[in-house]
Amino acid sequence: MAKLLSxxxxxxxxxxxxxxxxxxxxxxxxxxxxxxMNMTEEQTAKLIKTV
Ligand SMILES: [Zn+2]
Known part of the structure; x- marks a missing residue:
C-alpha cells in the first residue's frame, strides 16, 4: 500500500x-x-494516510 501526504x-x-x-x-x-514553516516529524506523521 502506498502512503499519501497532503x-x-x-x-x-x-x-x-x-x-x-x-x-x-x-x-x-x-x-x-x-x-x-516549522514542521516537526510528529506533525508530518499525522498528515500521512495509507492509500
Ligand atoms: Zn505546502
Whole structure:
C-alpha cells in the first residue's frame, strides 16, 4: 500500500515506498515552498494516510 501526504497548500505526495519516503519528500517541499514553516516529524506523521 502506498502512503499519501497532503500539505495545507494543496500539494500532495504519494509514495509506494512507505512513510519514510513520504516524509523525506514532505520535508523537501516544506523547505522549498514554506521556508518559515516549522514542521516537526510528529506533525508530518499525522498528515500521512495509507492509500
Ligand atoms: Zn505546502
Amino acid at each position: 500539505c495545507d497548500c494543496g500539494w500532495t505526495v504519494i509514495s509506494p515506498q512507505g512513510e519514510a519516503d513520504v516524509k523525506k519528500h514532505a520535508m523537501i517541499h516544506v523547505e522549498d515552498a514554506h521556508p518559515g
